[in-house]
Amino acid sequence: MNLDRFSVNQMTVKQLALPELIAHCVRLGIPGVGLWRAPVQEYGIEAAASLVRDAGLAVTTLCRGGFFTSDGWEEDNRAAIDEAVTLGTDTLVLVSGGLTPACPDLLSARARIAEAIGELTPYAGEHGIRLAIEPLHPMYASDRCAVSTLDQALEIAERFPADQVGVTVDTYHLWWDDRAPAAVERAGAQGRIHSFQLADWTTPLPAGVLNGRGQLGEGCIDLRAWADLVEKAGYTGPVEVELFNDELWARDGVEVLEETLERFLAV
Amino acid sequence: MNLDRFSVNQMTVKQLALPELIAHCVRLGIPGVGLWRAPVQEYGIEAAASLVRDAGLAVTTLCRGGFFTSDGWEEDNRAAIDEAVTLGTDTLVLVSGGLTPACPDLLSARARIAEAIGELTPYAGEHGIRLAIEPLHPMYASDRCAVSTLDQALEIAERFPADQVGVTVDTYHLWWDDRAPAAVERAGAQGRIHSFQLADWTTPLPAGVLNGRGQLGEGCIDLRAWADLVEKAGYTGPVEVELFNDELWARDGVEVLEETLERFLAV
Numbered sequence: 001m002n003l004d005r006f007s008v009n010q011m012t013v014k015q016l017a018l019p020e021l022i023a024h025c026v027r028l029g030i031p032g033v034g035l036w037r038a039p040v041q042e043y044g045i046e047a048a049a050s051l052v053r054d055a056g057l058a059v060t061t062l063c064r065g066g067f068f069t070s071d072g073w074e075e076d077n078r079a080a081i082d083e084a085v086t087l088g089t090d091t092l093v094l095v096s097g098g099l100t101p102a103c104p105d106l107l108s109a110r111a112r113i114a115e116a117i118g119e120l121t122p123y124a125g126e127h128g129i130r131l132a133i134e135p136l137h138p139m140y141a142s143d144r145c146a147v148s149t150l151d152q153a154l155e156i157a158e159r160f161p162a163d164q165v166g167v168t169v170d171t172y173h174l175w176w177d178d179r180a181p182a183a184v185e186r187a188g189a190q191g192r193i194h195s196f197q198l199a200d201w202t203t204p205l206p207a208g209v210l211n212g213r214g215q216l217g218e219g220c221i222d223l224r225a226w227a228d229l230v231e232k233a234g235y236t237g238p239v240e241v242e243l244f245n246d247e248l249w250a251r252d253g254v255e256v257l258e259e260t261l262e263r264f265l266a267v
Numbered sequence: 268m269n270l271d272r273f274s275v276n277q278m279t280v281k282q283l284a285l286p287e288l289i290a291h292c293v294r295l296g297i298p299g300v301g302l303w304r305a306p307v308q309e310y311g312i313e314a315a316a317s318l319v320r321d322a323g324l325a326v327t328t329l330c331r332g333g334f335f336t337s338d339g340w341e342e343d344n345r346a347a348i349d350e351a352v353t354l355g356t357d358t359l360v361l362v363s364g365g366l367t368p369a370c371p372d373l374l375s376a377r378a379r380i381a382e383a384i385g386e387l388t389p390y391a392g393e394h395g396i397r398l399a400i401e402p403l404h405p406m407y408a409s410d411r412c413a414v415s416t417l418d419q420a421l422e423i424a425e426r427f428p429a430d431q432v433g434v435t436v437d438t439y440h441l442w443w444d445d446r447a448p449a450a451v452e453r454a455g456a457q458g459r460i461h462s463f464q465l466a467d468w469t470t471p472l473p474a475g476v477l478n479g480r481g482q483l484g485e486g487c488i489d490l491r492a493w494a495d496l497v498e499k500a501g502y503t504g505p506v507e508v509e510l511f512n513d514e515l516w517a518r519d520g521v522e523v524l525e526e527t528l529e530r531f532l533a534v
Contacts, residue, residue, distance in 0.1 A: 099487050106443065138443040139406040142487045143470045148443055176373065176405040176415055203410045207474040220366050220409045 001227060001239060001267050007032030007060040009197070009242035010039060012260055016253035018043045022055045024257055032058040034197075034240045035087060037080060049087050059089035060238040061132065061168075061195050068116035069097035069109050069146070077120050084129045091194050092124070093132045093168050098143040109146035114156045117165060125164050132194035133157055134168035137176075139209050150174055150183035157192050166194035169230055170242070172213050175201055175221045181229055188233020196230050197240045198223055198267070211246045216263035223267045239264070268494060268506060268534050274299030274327040276464070276509035277306060279527055283520035285310045289322045291524055299325040301464075301507045302354060304347060316354050326356035327505040328399065328435075328462050335383035336364035336376050336413070344387050351396045358461050359391070360399045360435050365410040376413035381423045384432060392431050399461035400424055401435035404443075406476050417441055417450035424459050433459035436497055437509070439466035439480050442488045448496055455500020463497050464507045465490055465534070478513045483530035490534045506531070 008030055013021060018039065025033060033052065040048045040062075052059055065080040067073055084092045096113040103109035117131060124131050133153040136145035147153050153167045167187050174180040187193050200219030206212040216223060227239065241260050248256050275297055280288060285306065292300060300319065307315045307329075319326055332347040334340055351359045363380040370376035384398060391398050400420040403412035414420050420434045434454050441447040454460050467486030473479040483490060494506065508527050515523050 104487070105489060106445070137405065139404065139472065139476070141443040142468055149445075152445065176408040178373070178416075178419065201409055204475045205406065205472070208471045209406070209476060220371070222372060 001264055003029055003265065004031055005239045006030055006261065006264050007034055007058070007238040007240040008257065008260060009034035009063070009240050010036050011063070012241055012243040012248070013253040013257050014039065015249055016257070018048055019051060020253070021257075022051055022057060024254055025057055026055050028258065028261055030261065032060040032238045034061045034063060034242060035059055035089070036063050037083060040083070040087065045083050045086050053088060058238065059087045060240055061091045061093050062087055062089050063093045064095045064134075065092045065131070066094040066145075067097040068113045069100045069103040073097070073116055074119065078123055081124050081127050081129050085127050090128060091130050091132050093134050093195055095134055095136060096145050096147045098141065098146055103146070106141060106146045110152065110156070113147060114159065117156060118159065121160050121164050130163060130194050131165045132168040133165065134170060134195075135173055137173045149177055150180050150187065154183055154187055154192065158190070162191045166192035168195040168197060169193055170197040170199065171221050171223060171226045172199035172201060175226070184229050184233050188230070188235055191234070193230060193233060193235040195240065196235055196237065197242045198226070198264070199241070199243050206246065211244045211249075213243045213245050215243060215245065215248060215260065216241065216267060227267060268531055270296055270532065271298055272506045273297055273528065273531050274301055274325070274505040274507040275524065275527060276301035276330070276507050277303050278330070279508055279510040279515070280520040280524050281306065282516055283524070285315055286318060287520070288524075289318050289324060291521055292324055293322050295525065295528055297528065299327040299505045301328045301330060301509060302326055302356070303330050304350060307350065307354065312350050312353050320355060325505065326354050327507055328358045328360050329354055329356050330360045331362045331401075332359045332398070333361040334364040335380045336367045336370040340364070340383055341386065345390055348391050348394050348396050352394050357395060358397050358399050360401050360462055362401055362403060363412050363414045365408065365413055370413070373408060373413045377419065377423070380414060381426065384423060385426070388427055388431050397430060397461050398432045399435040400432065401437060402440055404440045416444055417447050417454065421450055421454055421459065425457070429458040433461035435462040435464060436460055437464040437466065438488050438490060438493045439468060442468055442493070451496050451500050455497070455502055458501070460497060460500060460502040462507065463502055463504065464509045465493070465531070466508070466510050473513065478511045478516075480510045480512050482510060482512065482515060482527065483508065483534060494534060
């Protein structure tokens with residue numbers, strides 16, 4: 001894929017401080033970054049915004065809003081929208097939340113999620129922020145995200161205008177699903193692909209299954225086929241590489257950034 | 268659920284030697300066991316068969332055949348069928364296999380699996396053994412089983428007579444899937460539910476994600492709803508409890524067996 005589509009998600013090289021990350025992106029000609037709320041908050045939202053803006057980088061997404069099945073979701077998500085505005089991105093990625101005492105099963109959790117997104121959409125719309133519901137792999141259904149398939153994400157998104165609520169297509173979460181290609185096509189036709197993220201699938205999975213997302217080319221996903229699929233569906237925006245991986249985090253961040261860029265160009 | 272439906276899969280209490288397991292099943296009035304090939308082979312197939320037969324226990328399934336994407340599958344699966352006959356069960360559970368150099372993607376793997384089952388069916392039929400394709404959770408799609416949903420399992424099973432090829436419905440693997448209830452109904456209407464297994468879903472998942480299946484009642488699955496669903500679909504056979512769980516294996520086997528029985532009766 002071409003360099004001009006590349007965006008590196010901050011979590012891929014979380015060992016790099018934001019100024020370092022930005023400087024190396026500029027040096028390597030990387031045009032975009034995806035940011036995470038916690039490290040950006042730690043650095044200072046305004047300061048981070050200046051840093052990225054002065055470097056001429058695009059902020060492709062802010063990750064993440066969501067967790068709608070927990071108390072306090074509304075205040076937290078409004079804050080996320082405010083932060084997205086300050087950082088200059090138009091897209092907030094939503095990890096919707098899992099089962100909680102208030103939503104003890106998947107049906108009630110998804111109903112709650114749809115309802116919450118409905119309540120959040122006007123505020124997001126007023127601020128020019130698109131919400132991108134991210135289906136997470138079914139192994140996270142109970143504790144992180146009751147939205148497991150792109151069909152389920154679309155079923156919620158379709159209740160709202162496409163420029164307000166769309167989806168995040170992440171290969172790591174969707175690669176196994178034989179129904180995902182048709183859903184990608186449908187999402188694209190509706191203009192609802194608001195973010196496209198790449199990560200590869202490798203095994204064995206680590207304990208907790210959070211930090212084992214494979215470097216591009218290390219796993220079994222046909223990333224080129226996914227890129228073609230998403231492109232054919234009409235998506236021509238940035239392609240974020242978002243890897244949560246203890247082994248990558250233990251390495252030199254600049255080396256991992258350069259490797260990730262090489263792997264991206266080779267897809 | 269009633270005691271007369273209960274079957275304990277040998278792996279749930281793998282710390283118990285077969286004679287111990289059988290003796291405690293008899294003492295507790297447990298009418299059936301599901302057996303695994305490796306420990307039964309170690310004990311001796313004929314000896315295991317006598318032991319179970321003399322105790323008056325039903326062998327509800329033999330686990331497992333499959334791994335059709337690897338070399339040597341045919342010989343291995345014929346042996347599994349022979350062992351099933353000797354042990355006196357009519358059902359061989361199939362874990363179909365994941366990605367291999369010969370089947371590097373899910374589509375080719377599932378095509379290979381369907382083809383292999385077609386080649387195996389005559390031999391199984393001649394020996395009175397039903398094949399029960401088990402969809403495994405998508406987190407196993409790459410390394411253990413490219414058949415991830417009940418729909419996919421049925422799509423293969425439906426190419427063959429229902430009394431020869433059916434499916435295994437296991438709550439642990441299917442609970443997350445909003446399409447599974449309709450598939451259970453379809454499988455039941457066709458007489459293709461050849462095995463029904465219970466395990467609960469608990470997090471965090473352990474490294475490798477193999478041995479974290481929750482004791483009944485410890486997790487988030489509405490097991491009663493699943494039992495009702497399968498029953499409404501027309502299945503009235505044995506209900507196996509199959510737990511792979513390092514914590515349960517570290518405990519006294521008899522205590523775990525008694526606890527599992529209690530939990531089953533409470534569902």
